[in-house]
Amino acid sequence: MKNSTSATKRGFSLVAVVIAALALVGCAPATPEPVTPTASDVWIKAVPELMDGMAMTGVFMTLENPSDEDIELVGATNTTEGLSETPLEIHEVVKGDDGEMKMxxxxxxxxxxxxxxxTLKPGxxxxxxxxxxxxxxxxxxxxxxLEFSNGTTRDVDAVARDISTYAG
Structure with a gap:
């Protein structure tokens, strides 16, 4: 009888250890979801008519990152049907070696x-x-x-503005 009592105690102890282990696994921190930056004041430079060599424009906005890690804007995809079939690019305007501003x-x-x-802005x-x-x-x-380095995306709506109204 003594052997069956010891076996029962060992069985209960094993069950208790398994339950405790499962409880700890349930408490393990989950992998956090990546944070998507927000976009505000999104606008596009109006192009009232297409002219030879001038069939291009830029989109501007403020991007905010609430996370604890830097995030890069790495790409963008046009979702306006019939606007452009050319991939969008992320650009900057810088001063060249000749002193001229270039994109x-x-x-x-x-x-x-x-x-x-x-802030993404003209210039x-x-x-x-x-x-x-x-x-x-x-x-x-x-x-x-918009496409970000952490694998997230954000759809944005840009309203067309006359560049002469830009006060930045």
Whole structure:
């Protein structure tokens, strides 16, 4: 009888250990979901009519990163049907060796600092549309999807503005 009591105690002890282990696994921290930066004041430079060599425009906005890690804006995709079939690019305007301002692609993306923000504006960072297929009149809307280095995306709606109203 003594052996069966010891076996029962060992069985209960084993069950208790298994239950405790399962409880601890349930308490293990879950992998946090990646944070998607927010976008505000999203606008696109209006292109009232297409002219030879000028079928391009830029999108501007403020991106805010509430996370504890830097996140880069690494790409964007046009979602406005019939606007452009050319891939969008992330650009910046910089002073060249000759002292002239020039536009170039941003290698690696635009850094949105942890707990900070970055503003895309004329003469600086912007999302570039090439080879427009139709005009973008003032007040019209263009949609695009922003792509971030942490694998998240954000759909945004940009309202077309006359560049002369930019006060930045």
């Amino acid at each position: 170039q692609m941003v290698e690696g993306g635009i850094v949105i600092p942890a707990k900070g923000s970055v 600086g960072y912007h999302v570039m549309y090439w080879n427009l297929l139709k005009p973008i009149p003032v007040g019209s809307h263009v949609t695009l999807t």
